[in-house]
Amino acid sequence: MIRSKDSGLLPGMCLVALAVMFLSGSSWGAAFDLWAKDAYISTPDGNSIYIWGLTDSAANRAQLPAPTLVVQQGDTVNITLHNDLAEPVSLVFPGQDVVSSGGVAGLLAQEAPAAGGTVTYQFAAGSPGTYMYHSGTNVHKQVHMGIYGVIIVRPADWSPTNKTAYGAGTDTEFDREHLLITGELDPDLHWAVEMGEDYDIRAFKARYWTVNGRCFPDTLLPDNAAYLPNQPYGALIMCKPDERVLLRYVGVGMQNHVLHPHGNHTRVIAQDGQLLKGPAGEDLSTLNFTVLLGTGQTVDQIYIWSGLGYTPSNPIPTRIPGLKNLVIMDPTLYSGSPYLGVKGDLPVGTTSLNEVGEYYFMLHAHEELQITNWGAFPGGLMTLITVYPPDYPL
């Protein structure tokens, strides 16, 4: 079956950022160079859309979304923006206190002038959490064109053997983490930028919706897939029963999105990088089956699937009709059996993408036109949560 090359680390983590962290001398060095460039991205219905974005190497085209930057609480983060686009570009960092150097003054932030200009931003990564960063210039155009990414601040006591989102004693331990950045694409506006025509945001009409820069089913494909060269981040969530899965939702687009995972509720533990605890340690977290992710917001939550205890020796209480009285999709994600880790019969000729009897649950926007690719279902703002049998080597 198709699965992303997930070693258990944050999928979509910028490999270069990680390398910088481990090679810079201190264990969490935090200096990044980003180039503003252009590129083309693919949609599953065969469309090719011109985007602007950031990349971590002067030799690359842009990637959508921008590289994910992972730093640690207490780091002094330095980000140098190099501009290869034909108009000024800048970056803003909601939730951070930023000092700039170089560049020229812009409306919202210090800018890197067009065609080769640079600017450097510095901030102290104070509070752990999930944050976004995006353009601060002509934001109605540049953010929608794709200049956006995520910064994750790890807590000061972070260790790979004791993973928490917000530190010890915050009830934010997790076994796996995934990043889900939601966005929209109006191909007509991207075309206008590509052709050098007027860009009228009042005519905005989304035709595609994305998670980590990709539309379903490309959201299921591996990270760094060669055939999606400018969309390196997948969104397939993989876990096992009873594991605590940290889901970081980031709403970079212009629309609010209501996100609904199947299989269980999520416990919302933080918003906008702020842990949901009161001043005396009161727990303010809530269980949600749907999270309303406002534009510009981030929401951290824990998802745990534990199942209902059904196995072949503790069978489900209903009889499943014979195959000729059912409709099974082709290709299907169904194993042919209702039990986790078990495969059963499927109609002759059906292609099953099910590997070992794993379960699949959709995680998707509930304004359902957003789970289409230009109106064709399935597509858009959707991914899957895969629950593997406990003995599977994940």
Next chain:
Amino acid sequence: MRRATLLIVLCLGLALTQIPCADTPANAATVNIRLGATDGYAIMPDGTAVYGFGWADLTRVSKKRIYNNKGKAQFIGPLIEVYEGDDVYITMTNLGMVMRPDLDDSHTIHWHGFRNQIPIYDGVPEPSIAVPVGRDFVYYYKPLDPGTYMYHCHFEPVEHIQMGMVGVLIVRPALEKTLKKRKFVFNDTATEFDREFLVFVSEIDPVAHHDIESVQEPDWTDYKAGYWVLNGRAYPDTMAPASALPYQPFNSRIQANAGEKVLLRFMNLGFEQHPLQLLGIPMKVVGMDAQPLKGLNGEDLSVWKSTIYIGAGKTFDVIFQAPNTPGEYPFYNRNYCKQRDGPVGVGGMLTSVVVHSPRTLPGQRAVNE
């Protein structure tokens, strides 16, 4: 002839024993429900008959007569009401469609928000199965979390949800079996109430519905709501009697005696976010997404609001206390653009809460009565 009569009586008798007994909760340990997936029409106040797909309640219908309900979908779907701990069997029969005999779409039931569900009962076709025309499938649930849920079809959901395959699902708390004749949202006496009403919000894009009626494929990214409905009806039908629209059986006549506590179950399965405002009476949100608003250590996270902003796919349990002054308190979509029926006139998501003087109304015997 007599043998046929006896068979009919036996069939009806079997059907009767399968009615979920909301009136006698102590007996409802095993609940059998049958829903039929088919098509039908919803009537808007400007006279437009909007084509849709939906559910018909076949629980009391004998097996021989099930397919007589083709074309008789109701909007919104039948109310399912069970107790926590019940063994709930929902048989879904795909009846096929009257107006679209060419459309052999399958259907499924997705219990939105059921915790720890397994794919075979989750109703998403791609990782499990779907039910073809003319066939049945039995979904099983043992709900453990009281609260307000929704159910809907998950086959081509962008189309089937908008076309109307949606309904309300209430799981009642076991506390109602020990403290009989009293009503609670959760197993918490602080969530007690006297009357409960449904506030199911959604919209209708009449062009998309007409396209599908006429065997055309709508472009869902051109979705444009033209009607905004509460429980499947638009004002003034929101205030009409329940029997006024036989295929839209839920009105929004929220009524109470002064001083009574009223539970509003907010649900959204539209494609928009909606702010619902109650003028003159504060509302306390005690539950969200079928969970009490409490922290991990029992912290009270309930909040007071005058406007409930609800996104698609969410539910809220909201209690208000009817004021001592009898009167009519408007309850409407605060996005005023959504108080319309078609191009002109006041309509849409608009109703009112009517407060009577004490002891005017008898006790409520059914949800939304």
